Amino acid sequence: MVAADSPKSSIVRCPSCEGFGWFVDDFGGESADCDWCVGLGYVYRHDGRDSAIPKADFETVAEELEALEHERLRELGYQGAAKKPWQQQIRTNTQLGRNPYNDGDSV
Numbered sequence: 001m002v003a004a005d006s007p008k009s010s011i012v013r014c015p016s017c018e019g020f021g022w023f024v025d026d027f028g029g030e031s032a033d034c035d036w037c038v039g040l041g042y043v044y045r046h047d048g049r050d051s052a053i054p055k056a057d058f059e060t061v062a063e064e065l066e067a068l069e070h071e072r073l074r075e076l077g078y079q080g081a082a083k084k085p086w087q088q089q090i091r092t093n094t095q096l097g098r099n100p101y102n103d104g105d106s107v
Ligand SMILES: [Zn+2]
Pocket: 014, 015, 016, 017, 018, 019, 020, 021, 022, 034, 035, 036, 037, 038, 039, 040, 041, 042
């Protein structure tokens, strides 16, 4: 679909939910998918405009998303040594404590 010489859309972290893909209500603890990126956490950026990545593209961009997600988790401190025990406990019930991209692997 994309011609070889056309400028490629880049994938960026969703500016609305910062890559989480959803929001958690700090008071009620309820979560809701981010409208901006339809819960993906990342959007296309093309000519300075952001648009949601369509489901049809998921397979194509899966690898890039995974790389971006690894980068994001590193920034968040998923590095073992950088994470303090009390921080882990505090995060247990937050979005940081349950990482949906980490299929059961211990962090
Ligand atoms: Zn979002």
